[in-house]
Amino acid sequence: MILGFLGKGGSGKSSVATQMTLFLSDQGNTVLAIDADHNMDLSYNLSEGNEPSLSYFSQSLSDLQKAVGLAEGEKYSQAFLSASTVRFSLTPLSSTINSYSTLLKNNVRLMVAGPQTENVLYGTHCSHSLTTPLKILLPLLELQENEVVIVDEKAGADGVSTGIVTGIDVGVIVCEPALHSVKTAKQIAALMDFYETSYVFVGNKIITNEDKDFITLGLGQEPVGFMLESASIKRNPSVSVPEWHDELEAIFESAKTHNKNNRLERTVKKFTRNHEFAQV
DSSP, rough: EEEEEEESTTTTEEEEEEEHHHHHTTTTOEEEEEOSTTHHHHHHHTTTTTOOOOOOOOOOHHHHHTTTOOOTTTTTTTTTTOOOOOOOEEEOOOOOHHTEEOOOOOTTEEEESOOOHHHHHTTTTTTTOOOOOOHHHTTTHHHHTEEEEEEEOOSSSTTTGTGGGGGGSSSEEEEOSHHHHHHHHHHHHHHHTTTTTTEEHHHEEEOOOHHHHHHHHHTOOOSSSSEOOOOOHHHHHHSGGGHHHHHHHHHHHHHHHHOSOOHHHHHHHHOOOHHHHHHH
């Protein structure tokens, strides 16, 4: 299953994504952790504050295009419009994933989009181009039992609007007890509905029952998990926090019930719709 962690900046989505990665790996799962946020908090956390040595996957687009049989200059959407039969995997490890990731401890493999490039800084590309390769990789990634992908997405609703979420199975929308965090969570949920991607809400930075009520009333539904405010995570985010384990398990189990296993179908539908819209 591929889980995408989403939310307003400062909501703690990277912290929850980190803890979910550690929890699932401790349970014996193989986890591919993908840091798609330019702040690179997930990779910092999982590498215990050390910058990992690897090639950023923002540079992998041409390799992925070749891997799915696209000609030079051909749009990556064509891989889905022409029903490419190429698939990627963690077991055996596809060469492209191997080239743009590094193996950490406890069966965790890390991929990182990386910081802004010169193409972005000098205006020839937008920052969303750094995660474009995921639009090819994620829908075509076939996972075995006990293989999980954790994607820490860019903060806010902007990244979701690119349609990258059709490549995830379930979104985990993290929300803290603050008005603008609730507002952004609802904006993200509306976009997820547009792309027909399932999601669950998670309340974070909870101190009192009033915090739980504020989030629940604001969202119009109760989140599947409430993460207590934790000084340990703030000070040492690289270490698994036992007091979150029950909530992490509840989130993961809920995500499994929401998983429709239709990443590829939703992605094909998206690109077909985009293509038809462009012809109008």
